[in-house]
Amino acid sequence: MSDWPAPHAAAPVRASVALPGSKSLTNRELVLAALAEGPGVVRRALRSRDTELMAAALTALGSAVDTAGEDWTITPGPFTKPASIDCGLAGTVMRFVPPTAALSGAEVGFDGDPHARTRPMAEVLSGLRGLGVEIEGGPTLPFAVHGTGSVRGGQVTIDASASSQFVSALLLSAPRYDQGVDVIHDGKPVPSLPHIEMTIDCLRRRGVEVDDSEPDRWRVLPGPIAAREVAIEPDLSNAAPFLMLAMVSGGSVTVRDWPHRTTQPGDELRDLLARMGASVTLDDDGLRVTAGEAIHGLDADLHDVGELTPAIAALCALADSPSVLRGVAHIRGHETDRLAALATELQALGSDVVETEDGLAIRPATLHGGRFATYADHRMAHAGCVLGAGVEGVLVEDVATTSKTFPGFAEVWSGLFR
Numbered sequence: 001m002s003d004w005p006a007p008h009a010a011a012p013v014r015a016s017v018a019l020p021g022s023k024s025l026t027n028r029e030l031v032l033a034a035l036a037e038g039p040g041v042v043r044r045a046l047r048s049r050d051t052e053l054m055a056a057a058l059t060a061l062g063s064a065v066d067t068a069g070e071d072w073t074i075t076p077g078p079f080t081k082p083a084s085i086d087c088g089l090a091g092t093v094m095r096f097v098p099p100t101a102a103l104s105g106a107e108v109g110f111d112g113d114p115h116a117r118t119r120p121m122a123e124v125l126s127g128l129r130g131l132g133v134e135i136e137g138g139p140t141l142p143f144a145v146h147g148t149g150s151v152r153g154g155q156v157t158i159d160a161s162a163s164s165q166f167v168s169a170l171l172l173s174a175p176r177y178d179q180g181v182d183v184i185h186d187g188k189p190v191p192s193l194p195h196i197e198m199t200i201d202c203l204r205r206r207g208v209e210v211d212d213s214e215p216d217r218w219r220v221l222p223g224p225i226a227a228r229e230v231a232i233e234p235d236l237s238n239a240a241p242f243l244m245l246a247m248v249s250g251g252s253v254t255v256r257d258w259p260h261r262t263t264q265p266g267d268e269l270r271d272l273l274a275r276m277g278a279s280v281t282l283d284d285d286g287l288r289v290t291a292g293e294a295i296h297g298l299d300a301d302l303h304d305v306g307e308l309t310p311a312i313a314a315l316c317a318l319a320d321s322p323s324v325l326r327g328v329a330h331i332r333g334h335e336t337d338r339l340a341a342l343a344t345e346l347q348a349l350g351s352d353v354v355e356t357e358d359g360l361a362i363r364p365a366t367l368h369g370g371r372f373a374t375y376a377d378h379r380m381a382h383a384g385c386v387l388g389a390g391v392e393g394v395l396v397e398d399v400a401t402t403s404k405t406f407p408g409f410a411e412v413w414s415g416l417f418r
């Protein structure tokens with residue numbers, strides 16, 4: 001795998017960038033469109049490995065997904081064909097598609113990348129079994145769902161402390177289950193709650209009734225899913241390294257089309273980066289981050305926004321005061337064990353970092369160049385690029401792994417340094 005010399009910012013970067021669509025929104029809308037009453041359109045769909053895997057999965061089940069242009073057309077079809085689904089390393093595919101495949105009249109097999117076989121999955125499978133679905137194998141990939149053409153649904157209790165996607169998965173297909181679902185969480189707090197709000201918002205916009213009035217309990221009533229034309233917002237989590245580049249280079253970066261209202265957790269960057277010393281403004285041009293006099297350390301619980309941790313940890317390693325990042329034990333089950341990976345790779349560049357049970361403690365240190373391994377994790381590559389902007393001689397391993405959610409990332413990133 002080739003190492004990529006991450007561009008170093010010798011001068012302040014001043015730029016305005018338009019970023020591709022949200023992975024989380026695209027993959028939710030694709031699932032809902034495939035289960036809808038009629039054909040629908042996902043405008044400005046993200047085209048990336050995770051979303052192409054989702055389109056391929058829904059096609060394999062029996063929908064027609066036309067991904068030729070920027071706007072994707074989905075025509076729901078009867079799910080009658082036996083299928084074999086490649087989940088890649090996509091949490092949204094391995095968790096969201098099995099509950100959809102349970103509505104098929106045929107057997108649907110699931111597998112993915114080697115590391116995907118280690119990502120937690122058991123609670124989705126036990127949840128589905130509790131709703132009347134027959135599944136062979138598990139508790140991780142590979143496994144097979146034996147569809148009978150319908151799912152009973154009803155009440156089920158799961159422990160979603162390892163991933164919010166377990167809840168989102170059971171909610172997304174539930175309107176098509178005979179009794180809908182009543183999902184109860186029993187365990188330590190559920191991470192990434194904004195992503196569950198995103199799921200509920202997508203369902204409600206399609207006319208589905210969802211009751212989330214009680215904490216840790218979500219009820220979806222059975223009923224039709226409206227066919228719609230939906231537009232996908234830019235991916236605000238993928239905006240993190242671009243906004244941070246303003247701070248690292250002493251410049252100013254605007255991410256265009258930043259939504260004024262959103263369920264994306266990346267919106268938290270406005271607050272987090274301001275706390276780290278940036279000046280942040282949201283107006284009709286987009287979200288503009290301008291460097292302050294220094295980058296300050298951050299003491300924060302990232303439980304709700306765990307996917308931001310790698311980029312934030314990189315920025316903390318460049319800060320002038322200590323940082324403590326907490327509440328993210330669950331990101332050990334992401335694309336890689338992100339806490340271990342970040343601690344190892346930051347240390348390799350000279351950072352003073354300690355891995356804790358649920359996060360990282362980072363103290364100011366003088367960093368040096370070197371190789372930053374990425375573990376097939378797009379957000380580790382983003383972290384390496386943020387570090388490389390601030391420190392000369394950082395080599396990011398396999399920067400192409402960013403194609404999971406942002407093909408062309410390296411070209412867009414390099415273009416900002418010219």
Ligand SMILES: O=C(O)C1=C[C@@H](OP(=O)(O)O)[C@@H](O)[C@H](O)C1
Binds near residue numbers: 023024091092162164
């Ligand atoms: O539902 C989603 O689209 C996601 C939920 C979150 O997962 P976890 O709850 O496992 O952190 C997030 O980290 C992931 O990037 C995307």
Ligand SMILES: C=C(OP(=O)(O)O)C(=O)O
Binds near residue numbers: 091092334
């Ligand atoms: C955790 C992530 O992805 P996934 O959807 O594969 O869980 C992520 O994108 O940071």
